[in-house]
Amino acid sequence: MSLDSLYPFLSSGDSATAADVLEEVCRSTEAKVRETAELRALVLEREGRRLPECADRMAERFAAGGRLLAFGNGGSSTDAQDLAALFLGSGRGALCLTNDIAAVTALSNDVGFDVVFSRQIAAFGRPRDIAVGLSTSGNSANLLRAFEEADRRGMLTVGLAGYDGGRMAEIDAMDYLFTVPSPSVHRIQEAQTTLYHALWELTVDRAK
Amino acid sequence: MSPSHRVTVTELARRRAAPLEDLAGQAADVARACQAMAARFQRGGKLLAFGSGTASTDAQHVAVEFVHPVIVGKRALPAISLASDVATLTGTGLTDAFAHQIRHLAEPVDIALAISADGRCENVLRGLKQAGDIGLLRVALAGGDGGAIAASGSADHLLLAASGDPRVVKEIHVTVYHVLWELVHVFLERPGALR
Numbered sequence: 529m530s531l532d533s534l535y536p537f538l539s540s541g542d543s544a545t546a547a548d549v550l551e552e553v554c555r556s557t558e559a560k561v562r563e564t565a566e567l568r569a570l571v572l573e574r575e576g577r578r579l580p581e582c583a584d585r586m587a588e589r590f591a592a593g594g595r596l597l598a599f600g601n602g603g604s605s606t607d608a609q610d611l612a613a614l615f616l617g618s619g620r621g622a623l624c625l626t627n628d629i630a631a632v633t634a635l636s637n638d639v640g641f642d643v644v645f646s647r648q649i650a651a652f653g654r655p656r657d658i659a660v661g662l663s664t665s666g667n668s669a670n671l672l673r674a675f676e677e678a679d680r681r682g683m684l685t686v687g688l689a690g691y692d693g694g695r696m697a698e699i700d701a702m703d704y705l706f707t708v709p710s711p712s713v714h715r716i717q718e719a720q721t722t723l724y725h726a727l728w729e730l731t732v733d734r735a736k
Numbered sequence: 737m738s739p740s741h742r743v744t745v746t747e748l749a750r751r752r753a754a755p756l757e758d759l760a761g762q763a764a765d766v767a768r769a770c771q772a773m774a775a776r777f778q779r780g781g782k783l784l785a786f787g788s789g790t791a792s793t794d795a796q797h798v799a800v801e802f803v804h805p806v807i808v809g810k811r812a813l814p815a816i817s818l819a820s821d822v823a824t825l826t827g828t829g830l831t832d833a834f835a836h837q838i839r840h841l842a843e844p845v846d847i848a849l850a851i852s853a854d855g856r857c858e859n860v861l862r863g864l865k866q867a868g869d870i871g872l873l874r875v876a877l878a879g880g881d882g883g884a885i886a887a888s889g890s891a892d893h894l895l896l897a898a899s900g901d902p903r904v905v906k907e908i909h910v911t912v913y914h915v916l917w918e919l920v921h922v923f924l925e926r927p928g929a930l931r
Contacts, residue, residue: 545929546928548929549926550771553766557919560915565752565753565757572749580745606796613789718907725903725906729743730748
């Protein structure tokens with residue numbers, strides 16, 4: 529969809545009044561909300577079998593004393609924080625790998641940003657733990673290395689990605705990959721929030 | 737589906753449908769909030785986002801949206817998360833942490849963006865009140881009945897997610913601040929609409 533068709537007043541000279549722009553923005557808001565509603569319904573329907581299955585695997589790991597390590601970049605790092613805090617809040621061990629700025633900047637400065645999660649997984653990860661990584665593109669190098677390190681250690685690996693999953697869809701290290709088919713980074717993030725909330729609720733819904 | 741689950745994915749989907757429909761009905765309010773925020777940015781204002789618990793992650797998320805736009809060609813706009821300064825949060829105490837930062841970091845032209853799932857966070861309410869004393873534009877995202885934040889009338893623009901489930905409220909908020917970010921730029925690209 530072209531910018532002109534979304535916001536026709538952009539190319540209509542400087543004659544757009546506040547009322548014109550407000551009306552266009554209002555219509556654009558409605559369209560985006562309907563798009564995110566449809567996308568969220570679609571991913572939940574499409575993953576209706578795999579979400580409970582993945583939650584079962586996670587619940588087994590927690591029951592065996594496993595912990596969850598969550599990671600992501602940018603907006604996805606805030607989802608990783610939220611996910612870890614949700615599990616910790618319901619009495620499961622969980623840690624977000626972007627929380628420790630000293631570790632993040634030390635690894636980035638001394639070695640490189642690509643190892644910022646994999647090195648922490650090497651330090652913390654145990655075979656009964658769970659790795660959850662979120663990316664919109666599915667191509668983040670530091671996530672791919674983290675999943676490979678987690679898989680080597682026998683951890684359960686769970687990925688959330690956008691589009692067709694990018695490189696996260698190609699690696700053998702991934703046990704469960706949930707993808708969101710949308711061309712919009714924002715709509716992908718919004719549906720990913722729904723997906724990880726579903727995973728959390730389905731996991732903690734099980735007896736500990 | 738494993739029989740051990742009491743909650744079904746179908747139920748999770750159903751819980752999200754009505755609040756999203758309700759949000760579509762608030763499109764005009766969202767548009768007015770975008771217009772007011774754009775006017776502040778145009779005058780050199782910055783955005784200060786704050787929230788507790790889950791909403792602290794949203795404060796960080798919305799700040800990075802403005803500072804580092806995902807859509808190529810959109811200009812960076814100044815935004816700060818008040819939930820990110822761990823030394824201040826743990827040093828001043830949580831109740832006054834946001835009000836304290838607003839007192840010392842904010843200018844009258846700025847925007848306060850408060851996020852609270854149930855509208856009952858005392859520190860968020862205090863932040864909004866401090867923002868009001870200085871003259872900031874106050875935008876609040878809350879859920880349910882909006883709690884004390886709604887009752888106090890301490891926001892110029894209040895957007896409520898129509899759900900009592902804090903997870904669903906957060907999901908609505910993520911959509912709202914993505915839309916706020918994107919559509920603020922529409923007004924900035926048409927300064928005639930801000931006069």
